[in-house]
Amino acid sequence: MAIIETDNLTKxxxxxxxxxxxxLNINSGATGLLGPNGAGKSTLIKTLLGLIQLTSGEGSVLGYNIRTEGDSIRQRIGYMPEYDCLTPEMDAVHQVKYCGELTGMNTGEAMRRAHLVLEYVGLRDQRYREISSFSTGMSQATKLACAIIHDPELLICDEPTNGLDAKSRGFMLDTLVQVVKKGERSILMSSHLMEDVERICDRIVMIHKGKLIAQGRIEDLKAIDREIEIWVWGGASKMERALHDAGLTPRRTGRVMRVVRQDETTYDLVLELAAKAGVQIRKMEDYEPSLEDLFLVIMDRLGYGVKSSVDLLQSQPPINSIAPAPSRPGGEF
Ligand SMILES: Nc1ncnc2c1ncn2[C@@H]1O[C@H](COP(=O)(O)OP(=O)(O)OP(=O)(O)O)[C@@H](O)[C@H]1O
Ligand SMILES: [Mg+2]
Structure with missing residues (x-):
């Protein structure tokens, strides 16, 4: 079932x-929102929450219109913003209780739930401490507690692991996994980190320069460009050239290279090319891509010469030439 739908949204x-x-067409479940700095992730999230006015287009979240029913949306979803939204001089329990009251809970219920959710996010013993004394990890956990106090059916998190050390990041991810898997709630989570998205989400929306470049189930997107991994023994450069000449555009790391599996004849073609080039193949198999690999394939197609998502997502890399993004959502990016 679609929980978020937009039609030609422009801001x-x-x-x-x-x-x-x-x-966009986002179903219930866990969806990662990926894109380089300035791609428009936070802007998209804020328009979905009805916090900023659209320039044109339409959209709905949980069936409510993002232009006219922002209040209803914000009551039903939990939002963990990327910016600092806590009051430093408050203690955690009163901060979270206050957030509960903002969603319409009465004081007693908000206080009861504040204790529960603070325990859930690992802050049981720090409940009465002033937020000004909190580490980044503790502040992020408090923001999450604020977002889930009313047990929303959809949680929207903007960079939930930003600035966290490995331990706090692991804990935050475990908690989000629990919300999704055990709590059976939906999540839309933006992140710079492929591993974080892959850990929690089974779908992605990828945006770039304000345009949608891919959306759908990670598994389905990976299936579009299945690759074969080839391990050669000596003559790797010769093999790479032969693959190139045959139009297979290999990606090579040392003696291992990968080519897109065009169809079932690709295996035979690779064997033939190896025989002609006098190169011995040690192993050849279907490659199981990670989200990082998928990301690189998509970015390659858009003309970016990036070696890793970190190159692109954490800084502005050199751009070779950028092809216009396809207008058809989820198309052949
Ligand atoms: N209030 C604003 N006024 C003018 N321009 C803005 C405003 N907010 C964002 N922008 C611009 O809109 C574009 C999208 O910004 P946005 O913050 O949505 O990107 P993002 O994908 O969340 O980036 P990041 O990864 O850095 O958080 C950027 O070019 C940004 O400079
Ligand atoms: Mg942002």
Whole structure:
């Protein structure tokens, strides 16, 4: 069932197009929102919450119109913003209780739930401490507690692991996994970290320069460009050239290279090319791609010469040439 739908959503800040005719269809479950800095992730989240006005287009979240029913949306979803939204001089329990009251709970119920959710996010013993004394991990956990106090059916998290050390990050991810898997709640989570998204989400929405470049189940997107991994013994450069000449555009790391599996004849073609080039193949098998691999394939197609998602997601890399993003959502990116 679609919990978020948008039709040609466009948001301009003055002349700057932050969201460009974005048509999304997000089902219940866990969805990762991926994109480089400035891609429009936070803008998209804020428009879905009805916090900022659209320039044009339509959208709904949980069936409520994002233009006119922002209040109803915000009551039903939990939002963990990327910016600091806590009151430093409050203690955690009163901060979280206050967030509960903002969603419409009475004081007693909000206090009862504040204790429960703070325990859930691992802050049982720090409940009465002032937030100003909290580490980044503890502050992020408090933000999560605020977002889930009313047990929302959809949780929207903007960079939930940003700035966290390995231990706090692991704990945050475990908690989010619990919300999704055990709590059977939906989540839309933006992140710079492929591993984090892969750990929690089975779907992604990838955006770039305000445009949608891919959406769908990670498994389905990976299946579009299945690769074969080839291990050669000596003559790796010769083999790489032969694959290139045959139009297979290999990606090579040392003696291992991967080519897109065009169809069932690709295996035979590789064997033939190896025989002609006098290169011995040690192993050849279907490659099981990670989300990182998928990301690199998509970015390759858009003309980015990046070696890892970190290159692109954490800084602005050099751009070779950027092909226009396809207008058809989930198309052949
Ligand atoms: N209030 C604003 N006024 C003008 N331009 C803005 C405003 N907010 C965002 N932008 C611009 O819109 C684009 C999208 O910004 P947004 O914050 O949505 O990106 P993002 O994907 O969340 O980036 P990040 O990964 O850095 O959080 C950027 O070019 C940004 O500079
Ligand atoms: Mg952002």
């Amino acid at each position: 301009m800040y003055g002349p700057h197009v932050a969201l460009d005719s974005m048509s």
